[in-house]
Amino acid sequence: MKKRVVVTGLGVVAPNGINVNEFSEAIQQGVSGIQKINALSELNFSCQIAGLPIYKKEYLNNYFTSIEQRGLQASGLEYGVIAGMDAWRDAGLEVAQDGDPLWHAGVIFGTGILGTEKFREAIYKVDDGKVRRLGSTTVTQTMASGISAFLGGKIGCGNRVTTNSSACTTGTEAVMMAVEHIQRGNAEVMLAGSTSDSGPYVWGGFDAMRILPYEYNETPKQASRPMSADASGFVPGSGAGALVVESLEHALARGATIYAEIIGGAVNSGGQRQGGSMTAPNSIAVQRCIKEALIDADINADQIDAINGHLTATTKDPEEIRNWSEALERSGEDFPLINSVKSMTGHCLAASGSIECVATVLQLKEDFIFGNINCEQPHHEILKLIDTTQIPKKTQYQKSQIIAKASFGFGDVNACIIFKKYNR
Known part of the structure; x- marks a missing residue:
């Protein structure tokens, strides 16, 4: 029989809430996080609005060391680490100390594209013949698996640590992959989720496809209209979501708070x-x-x-x-x-x-x-x-x-x- 799998931790960085409490209140109150982005108008985008998580740079001190923040230019990496670590802490789980990693715990955290700003900086330096000035963090901030590797290292996971990428299905697929891994008895705890970079280099291609709404540039909160008769395209957004999924036996044994059960997919x-x-x-x-x-x-x-x-x-x-x-x-x-x-x-x-x-x-x-x-x-x-x-x-x-x-x-x-x- 397959193991029962439950959700024991949540984390989120969204345009309308950068933690679970803010996000929960926002969706209950119907609060939109969509706003006009000046950079998009300066770059002559037709659609000049987006859903963008807002926080002060000092907020990163809760998740990244000062060394990790040097040259940090990957918004998706920031969002994913914040959401992932919040979910881990919400689940009441500890990180591995010196010695063995957590053999029973892993990470499946997806992304579509990571580190676009960092990659852009690298391209200019290479084109200018300054390859030696790229720094030591260019690869880890631009490789797709940078997000799962970062989270796996911060927690000390010794089980599967990987990144999936399936366009807009990525996050839901990541959760399902983690559930299946636990159901088969290959792990007891998995951190699952996904993240997406923000900015014009991510959203530009969609603007070029003419599938974004441009008539709401001055009324951004009215722009995203799913199921509406006058919907005219999707508003681009960014952020990250994370769930700790765990075998029921393991969750009960440690007295974890259980948010919900995942019964299939x-x-x-x-x-x-x-x-x-x-x-x-x-x-x-x-x-x-x-x-x-x-x-x-x-x-x-x-x-x-x-x-x-x-x-x-x-x-x-x-x-x-x-x-x-x-x-x-x-x-x-x-x-x-x-x-x-x-x-x-x-x-x-x-x-x-x-x-x-x-x-x-x-x-x-x-x-x-x-x-x-x-x-x-x-x-x-x-x-x-x-x-x-x-x-x-x-x-x-x-x-x-x-x-x-x-x-x-x-x-x-x-x-x-x-x-x-x-x-x-």
């Missing part, structure tokens, strides 16, 4: 066939992923109380709702409540899945379903499938037993996790 790809492409999902694969997650969790579709969707505020939102409806065979008023964190954070790219997994767990633990802001009038194609009452505009305080979280990414990749309120 699935990860797949549409193969860029049957309508799927580098940028569009294969709906058959999406539905298959959801159905396989239900099978893995050993639950029926009618047991799902709510869905924390991917829902990016693009033309794909109605298609996502249709896929959920067909996969669950539920529609109208029978459809689960559904929401999107992106209405308040924007689309945090590789970090989106992990940030949204944190939001899902908080809803189960604290008994609420957060509301969707900027969705006064849902898209007419969505309303053909589900009742408007299932798209809450304000936070509803109620107990839920099971919430599904899914992410879908470029490359036609999908991941779905089923979270359950922990019951002995």
Whole structure:
């Protein structure tokens, strides 16, 4: 039998909250972290707004030594280490001291791109013939696995320490990979999550694709409109989310606080066939992923109380709702409540899945379903499938037993996790 896996620690760095308490309050109150970014207007971006975590540089003293901060120019590394270490501390876990590492503990922490500012600096120095002035931190700040290596070293993990990368599915996939590693008996504790760099060098490609909203540059908090009739593209964002996942036996033995149980999930790809492409999902694969997650969790579709969707505020939102409806065979008023964190954070790219997994767990633990802001009038194609009452505009305080979280990414990749309120 597979081991039961629970969530015992949370960490988050989001545009609307740089710790779990701030983030929880923000999503319950409908607080947006999207703002105008002057650098984007100076660089002639069409979309000049983004979701950007805000903290003072001194805040890094809580997570990085003075030596580690020398030449630190990787925002994603900062976000990931803050969220990851917060989650580890929240779980009440110690770091390894001198001697053996923690053989039973590991890290799976994903990213889409890391250290873009550092890499840009390196390119200019190399082009100027100043390669010897790159410094000793260029590689560790720009290699994708820099984030998992940093966290693994700070904690002293002796189990698997690795980085995954699957576009917008990265964070949700990382959590599922960690769960499976524990279920197989290969570890007792895993720190799972994802992070994403911020800035024009990350967001520029999306602006060039013309898939970002440009008409809200002066009203940024109204810009991210998942499921809305007048949604006009996703707002780029950044940050990191982290979860400590642990075998139930290990968590109980040390008296850990248990936020929720992860009872199943699935990860797949549409193969860029049957309508799927580098940028569009294969709906058959999406539905298959959801159905396989239900099978893995050993639950029926009618047991799902709510869905924390991917829902990016693009033309794909109605298609996502249709896929959920067909996969669950539920529609109208029978459809689960559904929401999107992106209405308040924007689309945090590789970090989106992990940030949204944190939001899902908080809803189960604290008994609420957060509301969707900027969705006064849902898209007419969505309303053909589900009742408007299932798209809450304000936070509803109620107990839920099971919430599904899914992410879908470029490359036609999908991941779905089923979270359950922990019951002995």
